[in-house]
Amino acid sequence: MSRIILAGLAAALLSGCAQPVGDFARKRESVFHDTILRNVGNTSAFVRNEYSSFRHTDEERELRNVAWDLLRPPHRDDFRGNLLFELRMARVTPDEWYIDWPDSYYQSLIRTETQSHENRYERILDQARSDAQRMPAFRDAAVRVGKADGARRAALTALVANAEMTAEAERRINENRRIVDWTEEAVDRRILAYRTALGRLMVETPSTRAVQTEAAIDALEWELRGRRGGGLAQAGGAARPGAGQRPRGAEEPPK
DSSP: OOHHHHHHHHHHHHTTOOOOBOGGGOBOOOHIIIIIIHHHHHHHHHHTTOOOOSOOOHHHHHHHHHHHHHHSOSOTTOHHHHHHHHHHHTTSSOGGGOOOOHHHHHHHHHHSOOSSTHHHHHHHHHHHHHHHHHHHHHHHHHHHHHHHHHHHHHHHHHHTOOHHHHHHHHHHHHHHHHHHHHHHHHHHHHHHHHHHHHHHHHHHSOOTHHHHHHHHHHHHHIIIIITTTTTGGGGTOOOOTTTTOOOTTOOOOOO
8 A cells, every 4th residue: 555645544543533432432434434444445455355345234334333442442542553443444454553552551541640549440440341341242243243154155155156256255254254353352452451450550559449340350351251152153263262261250240
Protein backbone atom coordinates (compact mmCIF):
# COMPACT_ATOMS: atom_id res chain seq x y z
CA MET A 1 0.00 0.00 0.00
CA SER A 2 1.15 3.51 -0.77
CA ARG A 3 2.82 5.17 2.19
CA ILE A 4 1.04 8.39 1.28
CA ILE A 5 -2.40 6.73 1.55
CA LEU A 6 -1.45 5.04 4.84
CA ALA A 7 -0.13 8.31 6.23
CA GLY A 8 -3.32 10.09 5.20
CA LEU A 9 -5.51 7.51 6.93
CA ALA A 10 -3.37 7.69 10.05
CA ALA A 11 -3.64 11.48 10.08
CA ALA A 12 -7.42 11.29 9.72
CA LEU A 13 -7.70 8.84 12.61
CA LEU A 14 -5.41 10.88 14.84
CA SER A 15 -7.32 14.07 14.04
CA GLY A 16 -10.48 12.75 15.64
CA CYS A 17 -11.96 10.31 13.15
CA ALA A 18 -12.15 7.51 15.70
CA GLN A 19 -14.95 4.98 15.34
CA PRO A 20 -18.02 6.35 17.17
CA VAL A 21 -19.29 4.19 20.04
CA GLY A 22 -23.01 3.43 20.23
CA ASP A 23 -25.23 1.56 22.68
CA PHE A 24 -23.81 -1.43 24.57
CA ALA A 25 -20.26 -0.37 23.60
CA ARG A 26 -20.82 -1.39 19.98
CA LYS A 27 -19.47 0.61 17.10
CA ARG A 28 -21.75 3.17 15.48
CA GLU A 29 -21.77 3.68 11.72
CA SER A 30 -19.69 6.50 10.25
CA VAL A 31 -18.94 7.53 6.68
CA PHE A 32 -15.18 7.51 7.25
CA HIS A 33 -15.02 4.02 8.78
CA ASP A 34 -17.83 2.28 6.91
CA THR A 35 -17.06 3.69 3.48
CA ILE A 36 -13.60 5.23 3.09
CA LEU A 37 -11.59 3.08 5.50
CA ARG A 38 -13.47 -0.10 4.55
CA ASN A 39 -12.86 0.42 0.81
CA VAL A 40 -9.16 1.04 1.36
CA GLY A 41 -9.03 -2.02 3.62
CA ASN A 42 -10.78 -4.20 1.02
CA THR A 43 -8.25 -3.10 -1.59
CA SER A 44 -5.35 -3.83 0.75
CA ALA A 45 -6.79 -7.25 1.64
CA PHE A 46 -7.27 -8.00 -2.08
CA VAL A 47 -3.58 -7.28 -2.71
CA ARG A 48 -2.71 -9.76 0.09
CA ASN A 49 -5.16 -12.30 -1.41
CA GLU A 50 -7.34 -12.12 1.71
CA TYR A 51 -10.42 -10.38 0.29
CA SER A 52 -13.73 -12.15 -0.38
CA SER A 53 -16.42 -10.38 -2.37
CA PHE A 54 -19.15 -12.46 -0.72
CA ARG A 55 -21.75 -10.39 1.11
CA HIS A 56 -21.72 -10.76 4.90
CA THR A 57 -24.47 -12.81 6.51
CA ASP A 58 -26.41 -11.42 9.47
CA GLU A 59 -24.38 -13.71 11.74
CA GLU A 60 -21.07 -12.49 10.31
CA ARG A 61 -22.04 -8.87 10.86
CA GLU A 62 -23.11 -9.68 14.42
CA LEU A 63 -19.79 -11.43 15.09
CA ARG A 64 -17.87 -8.34 14.01
CA ASN A 65 -20.09 -6.04 16.04
CA VAL A 66 -19.82 -7.96 19.31
CA ALA A 67 -16.08 -8.57 18.83
CA TRP A 68 -15.26 -4.91 18.19
CA ASP A 69 -15.30 -3.69 21.80
CA LEU A 70 -13.28 -6.72 22.97
CA LEU A 71 -10.70 -6.09 20.25
CA ARG A 72 -9.96 -2.41 20.77
CA PRO A 73 -7.40 -1.42 23.42
CA PRO A 74 -8.90 -1.29 26.94
CA HIS A 75 -7.00 1.95 27.62
CA ARG A 76 -8.86 4.53 25.54
CA ASP A 77 -6.13 7.18 25.81
CA ASP A 78 -3.61 5.03 23.92
CA PHE A 79 -3.74 6.96 20.65
CA ARG A 80 -1.08 4.88 18.93
CA GLY A 81 -2.73 1.61 19.97
CA ASN A 82 -6.16 2.78 18.85
CA LEU A 83 -4.74 3.97 15.54
CA LEU A 84 -3.11 0.61 14.82
CA PHE A 85 -6.28 -1.17 15.95
CA GLU A 86 -8.51 0.83 13.57
CA LEU A 87 -6.17 0.10 10.65
CA ARG A 88 -6.02 -3.61 11.44
CA MET A 89 -9.78 -3.89 12.00
CA ALA A 90 -10.37 -2.41 8.56
CA ARG A 91 -7.71 -4.77 7.12
CA VAL A 92 -5.68 -1.83 5.86
CA THR A 93 -2.58 -3.28 7.53
CA PRO A 94 -1.51 -6.90 8.08
CA ASP A 95 -2.50 -8.54 11.37
CA GLU A 96 1.02 -8.61 12.74
CA TRP A 97 1.26 -4.82 12.69
CA TYR A 98 -0.95 -4.48 15.76
CA ILE A 99 -0.12 -5.76 19.25
CA ASP A 100 -1.59 -4.35 22.43
CA TRP A 101 1.15 -4.57 25.07
CA PRO A 102 -0.06 -5.33 28.62
CA ASP A 103 2.16 -2.66 30.22
CA SER A 104 0.29 0.06 28.33
CA TYR A 105 -2.81 -0.51 30.44
CA TYR A 106 -0.96 0.02 33.72
CA GLN A 107 0.69 3.15 32.34
CA SER A 108 -2.76 4.46 31.39
CA LEU A 109 -4.03 3.83 34.92
CA ILE A 110 -1.27 5.69 36.69
CA ARG A 111 -1.38 8.61 34.25
CA THR A 112 -4.99 9.27 35.22
CA GLU A 113 -5.30 11.54 38.26
CA THR A 114 -7.88 10.35 40.80
CA GLN A 115 -9.10 11.53 44.20
CA SER A 116 -8.65 8.06 45.65
CA HIS A 117 -6.29 5.21 44.81
CA GLU A 118 -9.34 2.92 45.10
CA ASN A 119 -10.61 4.32 41.81
CA ARG A 120 -7.89 2.52 39.89
CA TYR A 121 -9.01 -0.79 41.36
CA GLU A 122 -12.59 0.10 40.44
CA ARG A 123 -11.56 0.71 36.85
CA ILE A 124 -9.96 -2.72 36.51
CA LEU A 125 -12.91 -4.33 38.29
CA ASP A 126 -15.50 -2.63 36.05
CA GLN A 127 -13.64 -3.40 32.85
CA ALA A 128 -13.07 -7.06 33.71
CA ARG A 129 -16.77 -7.48 34.57
CA SER A 130 -17.84 -5.68 31.41
CA ASP A 131 -15.60 -7.91 29.27
CA ALA A 132 -16.96 -11.06 30.95
CA GLN A 133 -20.54 -9.94 30.27
CA ARG A 134 -19.75 -9.53 26.56
CA MET A 135 -18.15 -12.94 26.13
CA PRO A 136 -21.39 -15.01 25.91
CA ALA A 137 -22.68 -12.90 22.99
CA PHE A 138 -19.33 -13.21 21.23
CA ARG A 139 -19.20 -16.96 21.85
CA ASP A 140 -22.75 -17.43 20.54
CA ALA A 141 -22.01 -15.43 17.38
CA ALA A 142 -18.73 -17.32 16.82
CA VAL A 143 -20.45 -20.69 17.09
CA ARG A 144 -23.25 -19.69 14.70
CA VAL A 145 -20.75 -18.38 12.14
CA GLY A 146 -18.61 -21.52 12.54
CA LYS A 147 -21.60 -23.78 11.87
CA ALA A 148 -22.60 -21.69 8.85
CA ASP A 149 -19.05 -22.00 7.48
CA GLY A 150 -19.28 -25.76 7.91
CA ALA A 151 -22.49 -25.72 5.87
CA ARG A 152 -20.74 -23.50 3.31
CA ARG A 153 -17.97 -26.06 2.83
CA ALA A 154 -20.53 -28.85 2.48
CA ALA A 155 -22.40 -26.82 -0.16
CA LEU A 156 -19.14 -26.29 -2.08
CA THR A 157 -18.64 -30.04 -2.22
CA ALA A 158 -22.23 -30.76 -3.21
CA LEU A 159 -22.19 -28.14 -5.97
CA VAL A 160 -18.76 -29.16 -7.25
CA ALA A 161 -17.96 -25.44 -7.23
CA ASN A 162 -15.39 -23.99 -9.59
CA ALA A 163 -11.98 -22.79 -8.41
CA GLU A 164 -13.00 -19.12 -8.22
CA MET A 165 -16.05 -19.72 -5.99
CA THR A 166 -14.09 -22.13 -3.82
CA ALA A 167 -11.32 -19.56 -3.32
CA GLU A 168 -13.86 -16.84 -2.44
CA ALA A 169 -15.52 -19.13 0.11
CA GLU A 170 -12.21 -20.15 1.69
CA ARG A 171 -11.15 -16.52 2.01
CA ARG A 172 -14.40 -15.68 3.81
CA ILE A 173 -14.06 -18.70 6.11
CA ASN A 174 -10.48 -17.66 6.92
CA GLU A 175 -11.63 -14.09 7.54
CA ASN A 176 -14.26 -15.29 10.02
CA ARG A 177 -11.74 -17.54 11.76
CA ARG A 178 -9.33 -14.60 11.95
CA ILE A 179 -11.92 -12.50 13.81
CA VAL A 180 -12.50 -15.27 16.35
CA ASP A 181 -8.79 -15.95 16.86
CA TRP A 182 -7.96 -12.26 17.15
CA THR A 183 -10.72 -11.69 19.71
CA GLU A 184 -9.54 -14.58 21.86
CA GLU A 185 -5.98 -13.26 21.64
CA ALA A 186 -7.16 -9.75 22.56
CA VAL A 187 -9.11 -10.97 25.60
CA ASP A 188 -6.11 -13.06 26.65
CA ARG A 189 -3.97 -9.92 26.52
CA ARG A 190 -6.58 -7.99 28.50
CA ILE A 191 -6.45 -10.60 31.24
CA LEU A 192 -2.66 -10.30 31.35
CA ALA A 193 -2.92 -6.49 31.34
CA TYR A 194 -5.43 -6.49 34.21
CA ARG A 195 -3.33 -8.91 36.29
CA THR A 196 -0.15 -6.92 35.61
CA ALA A 197 -1.82 -3.67 36.63
CA LEU A 198 -3.39 -5.22 39.73
CA GLY A 199 -0.08 -6.63 40.91
CA ARG A 200 1.71 -3.31 40.48
CA LEU A 201 -1.07 -1.39 42.19
CA MET A 202 -0.85 -3.74 45.18
CA VAL A 203 2.84 -2.87 45.50
CA GLU A 204 2.33 0.86 45.02
CA THR A 205 -1.07 1.50 46.69
CA PRO A 206 -2.37 -1.63 48.51
CA SER A 207 -6.13 -2.06 48.93
CA THR A 208 -8.58 -4.68 50.15
CA ARG A 209 -10.40 -4.12 46.82
CA ALA A 210 -7.71 -6.27 45.24
CA VAL A 211 -9.53 -9.46 46.28
CA GLN A 212 -12.75 -8.50 44.52
CA THR A 213 -10.84 -7.21 41.53
CA GLU A 214 -8.87 -10.43 41.17
CA ALA A 215 -12.11 -12.44 41.37
CA ALA A 216 -13.51 -10.39 38.46
CA ILE A 217 -10.40 -11.11 36.40
CA ASP A 218 -10.69 -14.82 37.25
CA ALA A 219 -14.32 -14.77 36.08
CA LEU A 220 -13.24 -13.22 32.77
CA GLU A 221 -10.56 -15.88 32.35
CA TRP A 222 -13.18 -18.55 33.00
CA GLU A 223 -15.37 -17.06 30.27
CA LEU A 224 -12.46 -17.27 27.84
CA ARG A 225 -10.75 -20.53 28.75
CA GLY A 226 -13.19 -22.48 30.89
CA ARG A 227 -16.02 -22.35 28.38
CA ARG A 228 -13.91 -22.45 25.24
CA GLY A 229 -13.86 -26.23 24.88
CA GLY A 230 -17.62 -26.42 24.42
CA GLY A 231 -18.45 -23.21 22.62
CA LEU A 232 -15.61 -21.68 20.63
CA ALA A 233 -14.23 -25.04 19.53
CA GLN A 234 -17.35 -25.37 17.38
CA ALA A 235 -16.38 -22.16 15.60
CA GLY A 236 -13.54 -23.96 13.87
CA GLY A 237 -10.70 -23.95 16.43
CA ALA A 238 -9.32 -26.58 18.74
CA ALA A 239 -9.64 -26.04 22.45
CA ARG A 240 -6.63 -24.65 24.26
CA PRO A 241 -4.79 -26.70 26.88
CA GLY A 242 -6.74 -26.59 30.10
CA ALA A 243 -10.05 -25.77 28.40
CA GLY A 244 -12.96 -26.62 30.65
CA GLN A 245 -10.91 -26.22 33.81
CA ARG A 246 -11.93 -23.29 35.99
CA PRO A 247 -8.98 -21.06 36.96
CA ARG A 248 -7.89 -21.57 40.54
CA GLY A 249 -9.90 -19.37 42.88
CA ALA A 250 -12.45 -18.40 40.23
CA GLU A 251 -16.12 -19.10 40.64
CA GLU A 252 -18.43 -19.44 37.67
CA PRO A 253 -20.12 -16.04 37.20
CA PRO A 254 -23.86 -15.94 37.81
CA LYS A 255 -26.06 -16.46 34.77
